Amino acid sequence: MPKKAEKQPKKIPKAPVLKIPQLLRGFKDILPAEQNFWRFICQTAENFSLGYGFSRIDPPILEEAGLFVRSIGKQTDIVEKEMFTFNDVAQGMVVLRPEATASIARAYISHGMFNLPQPVKLFYWGPMFRRERPQSGRQRQFYQFGFEILGEANPVVDAQLIAIVSNFFNQIGLDQISLQVNSIGCPDCRKNFIEELVNYYRAKRKMLCEDCKNRLTKNPLRLLDCKQPSCQFIKASAPQIVDWLCENCKTHFMKVAEYLDSLNIFYKLNPYLVRGLDYYTRTVFEVWPTEKEEGSQSVLGGGGRYDGLVELLGGRPTPAVGVSLGVERIILQLKQKEVAIPSKKAPDVFLAQIGDAAKIKAFNLYERLRQENILVAESFAKDSLKSQLDSANKLKVKYALILGQKEVMDGTILIREMESGVQEIIDFKKTVAELKKKLNHNNHQTPVV
Ligand SMILES: [Zn+2]
Ligand SMILES: [Zn+2]
Numbered sequence: 199m200p201k202k203a204e205k206q207p208k209k210i211p212k213a214p215v216l217k218i219p220q221l222l223r224g225f226k227d228i229l230p231a232e233q234n235f236w237r238f239i240c241q242t243a244e245n246f247s248l249g250y251g252f253s254r255i256d257p258p259i260l261e262e263a264g265l266f267v268r269s270i271g272k273q274t275d276i277v278e279k280e281m282f283t284f285n286d287v288a289q290g291m292v293v294l295r296p297e298a299t300a301s302i303a304r305a306y307i308s309h310g311m312f313n314l315p316q317p318v319k320l321f322y323w324g325p326m327f328r329r330e331r332p333q334s335g336r337q338r339q340f341y342q343f344g345f346e347i348l349g350e351a352n353p354v355v356d357a358q359l360i361a362i363v364s365n366f367f368n369q370i371g372l373d374q375i376s377l378q379v380n381s382i383g384c385p386d387c388r389k390n391f392i393e394e395l396v397n398y399y400r401a402k403r404k405m406l407c408e409d410c411k412n413r414l415t416k417n418p419l420r421l422l423d424c425k426q427p428s429c430q431f432i433k434a435s436a437p438q439i440v441d442w443l444c445e446n447c448k449t450h451f452m453k454v455a456e457y458l459d460s461l462n463i464f465y466k467l468n469p470y471l472v473r474g475l476d477y478y479t480r481t482v483f484e485v486w487p488t489e490k491e492e493g494s495q496s497v498l499g500g501g502g503r504y505d506g507l508v509e510l511l512g513g514r515p516t517p518a519v520g521v522s523l524g525v526e527r528i529i530l531q532l533k534q535k536e537v538a539i540p541s542k543k544a545p546d547v548f549l550a551q552i553g554d555a556a557k558i559k560a561f562n563l564y565e566r567l568r569q570e571n572i573l574v575a576e577s578f579a580k581d582s583l584k585s586q587l588d589s590a591n592k593l594k595v596k597y598a599l600i601l602g603q604k605e606v607m608d609g610t611i612l613i614r615e616m617e618s619g620v621q622e623i624i625d626f627k628k629t630v631a632e633l634k635k636k637l638n639h640n641n642h643q644t645p646v647v
Contacts, residue, residue: 224338235529238539239370240323243343246366247321252345255320257301263291269300269507271476273416280328294327299504299520302346307513316349337526344522351517353450356481356503357457359521363485363499364463371537375498376489377464380471381451381480382419383443391442392418402432422470438469447480454481477510478502481519487531498531499523545573546637548590552583552602560601563629570630590616597636599629
């Protein structure tokens with residue numbers, strides 16, 4: 199006979215501890231209080247894209263991993279350790295895009311944009327993803343916008359792009375920025391330079407930092423990028439790429455400088471500037487917050503020519519040049535430099551109501567005012583006039599419209615000028631016209647700065 203199962207003491211189920219889901223490391227919410235900055239930069243960038251004849255493109259956020267491995271280069275930090283790569287059951291290795299230029303070159307090929315009149319000028323804005331160590335101004339999801347000009351080899355477009363960047367920063371009030379410009383030549387002349395560079399550094403191998411020892415074999419151009427104090431004196435007498443440029447690259451670079459000078463754009467020739475990505479050729483540039491603020495954390499943006507990229511991805515040879523700018527870092531600078539930025543347009547009018555009939559009438563009037571593009575605030579859920587007028591005061595509106603039982607009966611409405619407290623009763627039907635008159639009058643008195 200089977201032994202009767204022993205009676206277990208009843209377990210008291212523990213109340214589940216609700217853990218509040220947390221933000222992932224390096225990801226953040228862009229809260230309403232921040233949005234003025236975002237709107238300001240986005241609108242300015244879009245105005246620039248219109249003004250300079252760019253069309254917007256929005257490539258997807260998820261792409262084949264191969265796109266970035268091939269374009270950015272295997273030996274770069276981005277591809278080696280910073281990409282958010284996933285294995286998708288159906289599509290293989292996919293990546294949350296770490297930057298947009300490769301996607302745009304892919305789009306240029308896959309949509310046959312080489313058949314369009316050249317150059318093709320594209321503008322983008324959106325989130326990028328890199329698994330970096332989060333720090334000030336650097337998140338794992340960060341926003342970039344940029345301008346790309348595909349299908350043109352003439353140095354005048356390099357200069358125009360640099361001019362756009364310079365003018366953009368002037369426009370948003372960051373006029374202390376420093377534009378650092380260099381040429382890293384074409385694959386032919388760069389090959390000779392790298393040989394020379396490696397020879398020079400190899401002789402000093404023992405004195406190099408660990409990173410530089412690695413760079414020597416993996417990515418020698420980045421030797422010039424080293425920020426370690428111990429490597430600086432070695433860098434100081436390293437061969438400079440400008441001395442190694444072939445005739446065509448030299449002419450190209452001189453032309454870029456000439457066009458920039460003609461626009462009185464200030465820039466600094468920086469022989470150590472190489473940029474981190476493999477696909478750059480000839481002109482490269484970076485935006486630093488000021489002349490002194492070197493270092494990858496503070497670079498506001500950068501770009502350069504990438505004449506080989508489209509071909510590398512399987513398209514026909516297509517010269518191209520582009521720039522990308524980091525939104526979070528620009529915002530950080532705007533805050534640090536205390537630049538005044540325009541705020542969201544605040545409502546001019548508050549619509550208050552007392553009693554059920556008035557509430558319905560006000561509820562409908564609100565829709566009409568909105569259709570007439572009059573910015574109106576309300577708190578329909580509140581009944582007390584005092585609390586509604588308190589809200590109106592807090593919002594600093596110029597006028598309050600007040601609709602009570604008496605006004606509903608009489609077919610009128612009350613307009614109160616908030617500052618003076620002067621009230622006037624008008625015909626309800628004339629609300630929109632009267633309000634527009636008053637607001638326009640007001641606008642003429644205070645010139646728009
Ligand atoms: Zn060359
Ligand atoms: Zn070093």
